[in-house]
Amino acid sequence: MIQIPHVSMEDVARRAGVSIATVSRTLRDQANVAEETRRRVLRAAEELSYVVSPIASRLATGRTGAVGVVIPYASRWYFGQVIAGAESVLRDCGLDLLLYNVGDQAARKRFFERQPLRRRVDAVLAVAMPFTDSELSTLHGLGVPMTVVGFDSPGIPSVRINEAATIDRAMQHLFDLGHRRIAMISTYADQNVWLPVAHQRRTAYLAALAEAGVEPDPQLVISVPFSVGNGERATAALLALEDPPTAIFAESDELAFGALTALRRAGIGVPESVSVLGVDDHDVSQLLDLTTMRQLVFQQGSLAAKILAKALGIDCVAPEPDTESGTVLVPTTLIIRGSTGPAPHG
Amino acid sequence: MIQIPHVSMEDVARRAGVSIATVSRTLRDQANVAEETRRRVLRAAEELSYVVSPIASRLATGRTGAVGVVIPYASRWYFGQVIAGAESVLRDCGLDLLLYNVGDQAARKRFFERQPLRRRVDAVLAVAMPFTDSELSTLHGLGVPMTVVGFDSPGIPSVRINEAATIDRAMQHLFDLGHRRIAMISTYADQNVWLPVAHQRRTAYLAALAEAGVEPDPQLVISVPFSVGNGERATAALLALEDPPTAIFAESDELAFGALTALRRAGIGVPESVSVLGVDDHDVSQLLDLTTMRQLVFQQGSLAAKILAKALGIDCVAPEPDTESGTVLVPTTLIIRGSTGPAPHG
DNA sequence: CCCCTGTATGTAAGCGTTTACAGTGTCACC
DNA sequence: GGTGACACTGTAAACGCTTACATACAGGGG
Numbered sequence: 221m222i223q224i225p226h227v228s229m230e231d232v233a234r235r236a237g238v239s240i241a242t243v244s245r246t247l248r249d250q251a252n253v254a255e256e257t258r259r260r261v262l263r264a265a266e267e268l269s270y271v272v273s274p275i276a277s278r279l280a281t282g283r284t285g286a287v288g289v290v291i292p293y294a295s296r297w298y299f300g301q302v303i304a305g306a307e308s309v310l311r312d313c314g315l316d317l318l319l320y321n322v323g324d325q326a327a328r329k330r331f332f333e334r335q336p337l338r339r340r341v342d343a344v345l346a347v348a349m350p351f352t353d354s355e356l357s358t359l360h361g362l363g364v365p366m367t368v369v370g371f372d373s374p375g376i377p378s379v380r381i382n383e384a385a386t387i388d389r390a391m392q393h394l395f396d397l398g399h400r401r402i403a404m405i406s407t408y409a410d411q412n413v414w415l416p417v418a419h420q421r422r423t424a425y426l427a428a429l430a431e432a433g434v435e436p437d438p439q440l441v442i443s444v445p446f447s448v449g450n451g452e453r454a455t456a457a458l459l460a461l462e463d464p465p466t467a468i469f470a471e472s473d474e475l476a477f478g479a480l481t482a483l484r485r486a487g488i489g490v491p492e493s494v495s496v497l498g499v500d501d502h503d504v505s506q507l508l509d510l511t512t513m514r515q516l517v518f519q520q521g522s523l524a525a526k527i528l529a530k531a532l533g534i535d536c537v538a539p540e541p542d543t544e545s546g547t548v549l550v551p552t553t554l555i556i557r558g559s560t561g562p563a564p565h566g
Numbered sequence: 567m568i569q570i571p572h573v574s575m576e577d578v579a580r581r582a583g584v585s586i587a588t589v590s591r592t593l594r595d596q597a598n599v600a601e602e603t604r605r606r607v608l609r610a611a612e613e614l615s616y617v618v619s620p621i622a623s624r625l626a627t628g629r630t631g632a633v634g635v636v637i638p639y640a641s642r643w644y645f646g647q648v649i650a651g652a653e654s655v656l657r658d659c660g661l662d663l664l665l666y667n668v669g670d671q672a673a674r675k676r677f678f679e680r681q682p683l684r685r686r687v688d689a690v691l692a693v694a695m696p697f698t699d700s701e702l703s704t705l706h707g708l709g710v711p712m713t714v715v716g717f718d719s720p721g722i723p724s725v726r727i728n729e730a731a732t733i734d735r736a737m738q739h740l741f742d743l744g745h746r747r748i749a750m751i752s753t754y755a756d757q758n759v760w761l762p763v764a765h766q767r768r769t770a771y772l773a774a775l776a777e778a779g780v781e782p783d784p785q786l787v788i789s790v791p792f793s794v795g796n797g798e799r800a801t802a803a804l805l806a807l808e809d810p811p812t813a814i815f816a817e818s819d820e821l822a823f824g825a826l827t828a829l830r831r832a833g834i835g836v837p838e839s840v841s842v843l844g845v846d847d848h849d850v851s852q853l854l855d856l857t858t859m860r861q862l863v864f865q866q867g868s869l870a871a872k873i874l875a876k877a878l879g880i881d882c883v884a885p886e887p888d889t890e891s892g893t894v895l896v897p898t899t900l901i902i903r904g905s906t907g908p909a910p911h912g
Numbered sequence: 913c914c915c916c917t918g919t920a921t922g923t924a925a926g927c928g929t930t931t932a933c934a935g936t937g938t939c940a941c942c
Numbered sequence: 943g944g945t946g947a948c949a950c951t952g953t954a955a956a957c958g959c960t961t962a963c964a965t966a967c968a969g970g971g972g
Contacts, residue, residue: 245950303641319653587961
């Protein structure tokens with residue numbers, strides 16, 4: 221490893237024959253630097269291939285130039301999308317993205333005890349992680365702007381979809397196709413994530429049924445821990461019912477994948493016998509021909525990042541129209557594919 | 567936003583009635599601090615809920631305490647796994663994870679021009695990104711340890727799988743099942759990622775054929791850009807051949823998903839008529855009952871992070887047995903599921 | 913009793929920027 | 943020719959730590 225002797229501002233200043241203050245001013249594009257001087261400085265910096273030490277800048281300015289992204293499961297599709305979306309914006313804003321993956325309870329506990337974000341980030345972006353009051357006050361204690369994606373938290377700007385409307389649109393599609401016996405695969409509270417979303421989606425499902433005048437059947441609502449494979453098990457259970465559903469609405473595409481698999485295994489035609497519908501529009505959904513409510517997750521991540529950049533007073537990206545309000549609702553779209561079809565005749 | 571007046575070491579020192587040097591020593595667990603003093607300092611820090619400013623530490627020590635993770639597509643399964651794996655280790659080592667997503671050419675160019683990593687990270691972890699010589703020398707110019715995942719680069723420690731052995735094992739499985747007409751869906755060079763891997767896998771495929779005494783058929787090797795959906799198109803093309811294959815080996819599971827979909831659409835039985843085999847063991851593979859060569863991607867990410875931590879002299883995790891050598895090969899396993907079966911009779 | 917060793921603590925010099933403030937020089941204008 | 947105003951540029955004080963070095967004190971050995 222060749223340790224390169226770090227070139228400092230002083231070196232540049234000496235070479236350009238100016239003071240380091242002038243170098244600093246030039247490099248940050250401030251006014252009051254003579255054109256000729258500016259050129260000399262820039263050339264000197266170029267020749268020494270100088271880059272400012274972000275750390276020293278940070279110490280001097282008090283800004284860390286970083287945004288902490290707190291996420292439960294970095295490796296899942298949804299979260300990967302959010303990360304990518306946020307990263308794309310933050311990069312353009314010259315902000316670092318500090319990733320904190322706090323999926324399991326131990327990591328989460330440590331995160332809130334040690335508070336690794338303290339004095340380390342200018343802003344926080346939390347994804348699909350409902351916080352306890354104590355956690356929230358800890359986060360507020362950081363004294364930095366915060367934004368959340370995927371849920372609401374009082375007093376914090378958020379980016380999410382309209383859960384109720386999304387679920388309702390999906391249910392309407394099934395009703396339109398003549399389905400009445402519609403099951404829902406929901407996620408089981410794991411204390412860590414999704415709880416409110418799962419609840420909202422179940423509630424919206426029940427509301428849609430009620431509005432359509434369909435008596436809800438408790439047997440048709442199954443809650444499983446979010447995991448690939450549990451959707452399959454849930455579906456197997458549904459199929460074993462005396463009066464199985466003609467449509468299965470999964471809280472997320474991954475669960476719907478399981479449903480499709482279970483149905484195929486059981487030799488049950490999709491959509492001739494049973495329709496399946498998910499939420500997300502996961503990359504794989506198109507392949508599996510899954511009808512789904514598409515939500516633009518990448519966009520939600522980038523939107524949240526834009527809100528933060530704005531809060532930090534960094535002008536780096538085209539502003540979004542309506543990021544002013546507390547909650548930004550990103551629209552969802554019904555993507556009709558081959559997994560949904562008319563309800564089979566009684 | 568309540569701006570909390572930052573408590574500094576001086577405040578703690580004053581409260582404990584010692585100098586800031588003693589506070590610093592205490593907080594970093596150095597020797598030569600009287601037990602009694604240590605207690606006083608810790609209590610003072612506790613009472614003021616003081617945390618060291620990482621930035622000031624960094625300036626003083628010259629270490630950034632961060633590792634840059636350079637990745638082409640943060641939102642894809644493989645990369646998400648690597649990120650999660652690396653993050654888990656880095657967190658334990660007290661290192662920050664700085665994410666750089668440089669998938670598209672523009673981002674990549676900017677990355678290497680601006681060199682945002684300079685003076686910002688103590689180490690670099692590059693994932694599945696073959697570099698040009700110029701890029702490599704830029705990276706070396708950072709003067710920090712580096713490790714790569716998913717490929718080899720001369721002079722840089724790497725963590726990856728044994729491509730040749732992995733592909734060979736997969737092919738043997740197909741041969742064992744009596745297949746002779748085996749297609750391969752490979753990825754198309756996109757200048758950015760995978761090129762060497764794609765090449766290696768194709769080469770290994772051909773080598774396996776040769777060893778088995780099977781004449782390779784150029785028509786059976788299709789290269790497509792890596793994207794969900796292209797696997798499907800490739801498969802459709804294969805099925806349209808006069809003498810279609812009895813088995814399809816996809817370079818990665820995502821491509822295999824497409825193959826499965828195309829086959830199902832075409833009403834062709836899997837594995838009765840055509841077997842399908844992938845590489846990865848993607849989360850969804852189990853659901854789709856896809857036979858695949860499992861590679862432990864999360865583990866590759868964490869291993870790489872461990873190597874870096876070690877190179878930085880940070881003793882934070884149980885050392886792995888064989889991270890000494892230049893290249894660490896993580897074993898792959900054939901996971902036999904329902905997508906492969908005996909070749910249909912002539 | 914003095915000197916040396918060793919431990920505990922304090923002092924102060926960095927680390928590499930940013931930026932308030934203090935020059936310095938020019939020029940227009942009276 | 944004196945005087946502001948103005949445009950540049952330099953000086954030096956932060957920023958909040960780490961750490962080499964100095965200091966102080968306590969014992970132990972000669």
